[in-house]
Amino acid sequence: MQILKHVMDDVIKRNPNEPEFHQAVEEVLLSLEPVAAKHPEWVKDKIFDKIVEPERQIIFRVPWIDDKGEEHINRGFRVQFNSAIGPYKGGLRFHPSVNIGIVKFLGFEQIFKNSLTGLPIGGGKGGSDFDPKGKSDGEIKRFCQSFMLELNRHIGENTDVPAGDIGVGGREIGYLYGMYKKINNEFTGVLTGKGLGWGGSLARKEATGYGLCYFMNEALKAKGKSFKGANVVISGSGNVAIYANQKATELGAKVVAMSDSNGYIYDSNGINLSTIRKIKEVERKRISEYVKYHPNATYTEGFRGIWNVKCDVALPCATQNEIDENSAKTLIANGCYAVGEGANMPSTMDAVNLFINNKIIFGPAKAANAGGVATSALEMAQNSMRYSWTFEEVDSKLQEIMKNIYEKCSSTASEYGFEDNLVIGANIAGFIKVAEAMYAQGI
CATH class of the missing domain: 3.40.50.10860 (Leucine Dehydrogenase, chain A, domain 1)
Known part of the structure; x- marks a missing residue:
């Protein structure tokens, strides 16, 4: 980092003891160096300095x-x-x-x-x-x-x-x-994720998990691969993980492992999603209960161990920094060829660099898990119109949005000379729209 090093130094100085914030800012600023070189007027007007505050x-x-x-x-x-x-x-x-x-x-x-x-x-x-x-x-x-x-x-x-x-x-x-x-x-539509009878949107609860799979499906297709026949590991067992499981299965994959904060389950026959939903959404119990219903499955303490399970596609949907450098090495060694981030920043920077350097198909969180907030915005639109779209209408709009996000990330990465690097593509594409607005508004 050269042009924007002063921005990163200032962030660390002004925001002590906030490692996750430092990590998020550094990852973005590293991607934005070529943008800073191309737009000296944004550097002069301190757009980069302002966007981190x-x-x-x-x-x-x-x-x-x-x-x-x-x-x-x-x-x-x-x-x-x-x-x-x-x-x-x-x-x-x-x-x-x-x-x-x-x-x-x-x-x-x-x-x-x-x-x-x-x-x-x-x-x-x-x-x-x-x-x-x-x-x-x-x-x-x-x-x-x-x-x-x-x-x-x-x-x-x-x-x-x-x-x-x-x-x-x-x-x-x-x-x-x-x-x-x-x-x-x-x-008013002041909150999203509301109940369907009082302003909520159909497909909202499914949106982040579905959107993750729609995005990864585009990324896989671009490399001649697909979910069909793939073994998938999904960390977490909350809303995002449950609907990522459902959509990945519909697209032809077999989900063999899921987790919660205590540990993970492995089922070679494929995770029974009805059982997971009963345990998590109805009984609100730990995922270890799964083996009582499916004796052939196994439960292992320690949620990070899920990344030792051999898979073709990994979908981390639990929490930040759950995949560290060692977990990334294990996934790569076991033949994993695609990672899609359903949680926010679930991979450390070292892990991300390993995935990129080893040509793993990698969908960064800010692009791959944008389906939830996209559908929240669609809920806002329906609230403003005092109208409700059908599930199929919302799902169709979601698919189109996720396809557009993939294409935007891919084309931006290529434009700036970083072919196949969706991390850089997502950071630059997301930044430019906001920076142009800030500059035009004199912010």
Whole structure:
């Protein structure tokens, strides 16, 4: 890094103890060196310096009372990163690991992901260090209501439109939306991921997992390969992983392993998705329960071990940095030829470099998992029209968006002399649209 080294140095200096944010920024800036060389006016006007600084960072106290009457205090976050091309858009994450650095890394990634969709949405992210695991419905409701009591001051259908993420599903969105509506006395599209009966979109819950497979299907086709007959390993067992499993299977693949934060299961016959959904969506139990229903399957403690399972295609759909350099080496040695990121930044930079250098078909998160936010934007459009599209209509639009994202990443990579490097293609294509808007607006 030469032209933009001062930007990276400044990020580290001004944002100490935020390694995930540093990692996300460095990965993007490395890709943008040729853009900086081509656009000295953007360097002069400090567009690169501005895009790494959030427009607004909000941290607030969230007090809530448990079922025993004891009061707890959590911390809430919302980072409104960039609104050059549209209102802030990005999920809310409820997990003990959440801190300002995590939220900033996610919000920064969201800028480029949202730009790649071609839809008018800016980048933002939020959440809390609240842990929903083991909490009753009443406790989660009271927490969500307290969280929205503050968050509502900072969001709106034309300002900032949050959605779900880890720990925030349909139940949580319902409680959050109900509180927002009560406070503001208005029925608007201020949150996405809503229930179908009150402003939600068909195909939204499927969108990230489906979109991942639509993107990877284009990437595989470009190299004369496909999902048909491929053995697939999918980390995670939440919403993204479940629907990635469903779509990969529909496209002819066999998914042989899935995981949660405790460990992973392997089933040589192919993972039974109905069982996974029963365990995770109905019973809300650990994935180890799977072997009780399928005795021929095996369960192994330690979620990283899933990358030791031999596969053709790997779809990391759990959390950030789950594939490190050693895991990447193992995947490559075992004959894996494609990796598609369903989670946000699930591969370390060392792992990504290994995949690129070994000619692995690699779909970076900001492109490959953009289907969720793309369909959230479609939900916003339906809310504005007071109208609902059919599942088939939304799914068709999603397929077209993911195909366009792949083509945009591929053609941009080629234009800048980085043939087949979808990481650089995604970063540059996502950045240019936002940078042009910032420059034109004098931001």
